[in-house]
Amino acid sequence: MLAYVVKNIGFLSFGHWTDHPSSATRSASDALLQAIELAVAAEELGADGAHFRVHHFAQQHSSPFPLLAAIGAKTSRIEIGTGVIDMRYENPLYMAEDAGAADLISGGRLQLGISRGSPEQVIDGWRHFGFSPAAGESDADMGRRHTERLLKVLTGEGFAEPSPNPMFPNPPGLLRVEPHSEGLRERIWWGSGSNATAVWAAKLGMNLQSSTLKDDESGKPFHVQQAEQIELYRQAWKDAGHRREPRVSVSRSIFALTEDRDWQYFGRDRHSSDQIGNIDAKTRAVFGKSYAGEPDELAKMLEQDQAIAAADTLLLTVPNQLGVEYNSHVIESILTHVAPLLGWR
Structure with missing residues (x-):
């Protein structure tokens, strides 16, 4: 008998739009409204999560909280989240207010993925948002500093001295930002591209998001x-003495070839392989391959993926510009035809 494994399966959308006849997503409005529609459809199909990438200065999703709040109001069960928000751009207190509001609207379903960020569309884009590293600090350091501030604010502890003449009566003691959503602090995820930042995230009590690329630290697949990164993270979590069990997600491009249009779009990905590239002048990265095949073939490929096996959550990166109906089909194909073969439920 097949041993069943609890595996949360959601989707991750970059929210691209292109004003081109071949795109089903022509505008920012299309991208946002279709994201809501896809999240609703995914919940109906039995998926566990709807997650969205955040990029600034690009024709992609960039301002996540209105979108997450709208999805939270339209759904009742599915987790909603990001993968990831670039903390170099964020005011931690304002972010805590936005995140708290979105989490309360959704009934505590927010899974907030944050990180130092990724290669940008513009030079030092965070400067245009009013942020600069402190003396002796890199932009990555600044992002981690913003993160530590956010985590502290999300505990709900008061820190601000109340005015002696407030507009409205204050509760006793120091004040916190509002609205505060209890439990959100434990649903913060760090998008880690290296072993060292995974260990750092564990020490701070954040869940781990590991994407389709990471620093190439050993030359292994x-x-x-x-x-190995996940194993280091879990050991660091244990060493830190946290009481709860951490969560770990990985994201993959996975396509079950069940009809002609699947073969047309993704048949070539049957022969995909890892790629090596440079994120910047200093960082060599390994990019994970895509998976495509008929369900039986695809299941055999996926069961060899050690990181998918080690993670409790799998995010399917979806080609959002192919439209809501096709992306619903992509998600349904994995849930219906592939997950049962792997013993996932």
């Missing part, structure tokens, strides 16, 4: 390096 991507999924092996990622599984």
